[in-house]
Amino acid sequence: MRHVTDLSALGWTAERLAELPPDSAPARVSRVDRGRLRVLGACGETRVHPAAVLYDEAGTGGPAVGDWVAVRGELAVAVLPRRSAFVRSVAGRTSAAQVVAANLDVVLVVDALVGETRLRRVERYLAVAWGSGATPVVVLTKADLCDDVPAAVAEVAEDALGVAVLPVSSVTGAGLDAVRALLGPGSTGAMVGPSGVGKSSLANALAGRTLAETREIRESDGRGRHTTTARELHLLPGGGMLVDTPGMRELGLYDDAEGVDTAYADVASLAAECRFRDCGHRSEPGCAVAAALDDGSLDPGRYRAWRKLQAEAHRQLLRVDARARAQERARLRTFSRALREQPNRPR
The missing domain is CATH 2.30.30.140 (SH3 type barrels.)
Known part of the structure; x- marks a missing residue:
């Protein structure tokens, strides 16, 4: 150090x-x-x-x-x-939270340009990153193993609204200067992402020395294996700082409703145009979301991911917020009363 x-x-x-x-x-x-x-x-x-x-x-x-x-x-x-914090919920049915890293200027959401489809995973990390108070940036590693880097980057950029998407290779050095530019003197970034996407190799390349051990990639899918075992703040040659984090098998949202709507700004904007404020986006008249799904302007997979994260954030809010739980119980009572008072309700 x-x-x-x-x-x-x-x-x-x-x-x-x-x-x-x-x-x-x-x-x-x-x-x-x-x-x-x-x-x-x-x-x-x-x-x-x-x-x-x-x-x-x-x-x-x-x-x-x-x-x-x-x-x-x-x-x-x-x-x-804290000026900012990347926070996730602890696994399981609990209201506990874990602060992954604090006082960040930028969150580097790291994934690889090889292997399985990454869009939904990147979206989840971006939802938490937007809620952190720091600026999210998507970094796509292993560009040297990808046959069509521009097409792969464009696919991610289409969903990563308002976020820079940077392809890099820790082997050839391509794209590293763009990442270094984000970590100027006195600024702090954190790398987050699943295991095996090349975070340790990226950290070593940015530092110009070995910060974390790496393992050879698997021939079957081009992915590496988890090597980082603890979060640690490293000083970089250019004066910036970088937090390397272990791969996360599970990234649970913690009070990130605003982050979800920012990550899915296109879907949230459509939802705001629905005729009814409490629209369920199913068969209600005047539903802008349903109309976008019907005409193909909204990807059904992206819509389902938005609904899933919205529901997850709502459940977590109910776990941690007593007032929110009381409001939810009141809403359910009102809904049940309305059902009972329907004139055509079967007896």
């Missing part, structure tokens, strides 16, 4: 001074190891213990990679307010 004494190189800004508790010093979390934090500060890299009061039931309050913490001696006593 390169030694840093100027905190601005780690993304520190003067306005954060007001957020520091008395008699503490700022440091940035580069790794979380079994309850201990590896942090970068004015004195270089050190290890500190997080105070118990930093953790909450939701799981979002504890220190995460990329967080700024206030340190007194060997104790982190506070997590400073």
Whole structure:
């Protein structure tokens, strides 16, 4: 790890001074190891213990990679307010959340230009990335193994509305300068994506040295295997920072309704044009979504993915928000009462 004494190189800004508790010093979390934090500060890299009061039931309050913490001696006593955070829900029927990385300027949604169809997977990551508060960018790796890179990029770009799509090759170096340009001095990016898409190779290529071990790709589908085992913040030669994350078998949404509508802005815009505000987009008259499906201007697969993520975000909201649960119960009671009061209802 390169030694840093100027905190601005780690993304520190003067306005954060007001957020520091008395008699503490700022440091940035580069790794979380079994309850201990590896942090970068004015004195270089050190290890500190997080105070118990930093953790909450939701799981979002504890220190995460990329967080700024206030340190007194060997104790982190506070997590400073986050400017952005990539958050996913913990697997299972739970309201708990996991902060993958915090205080990001850009989220690099990484997938490979080989193997299985990637559109729905990229859309899911973009929904969470839009909800993070950072700028999402799609990075498509292994361009050297793709027969028609422009066509593959165009296919993803058609669905990744308002997002740059960059093809790269960690082998030939093609496209790496465009990614480096996103990670200027003091800026922080995080790579997210499934296992085997080349995140570790990309991190090594951007850093110009080995940050993470890599494994040879499989001949059957051109995909690699999971190598990164923990999230870690790395300093890059150009002055930027990069968080490498393990591949995610499951990316659950956590309170990301707004991110879903941003990722699917075309579908959300159609839904806003429906005659009825509570349109179910099935057989209701004046449904703009149904009309777009009928005339072929809306891809049925993209529509189904939007509905699926909307429902997932709604379920998660009900788990974490007591007021939302009460409103949902009231809505269901009103709906049931309306059914009972229908004059032609079978008795």
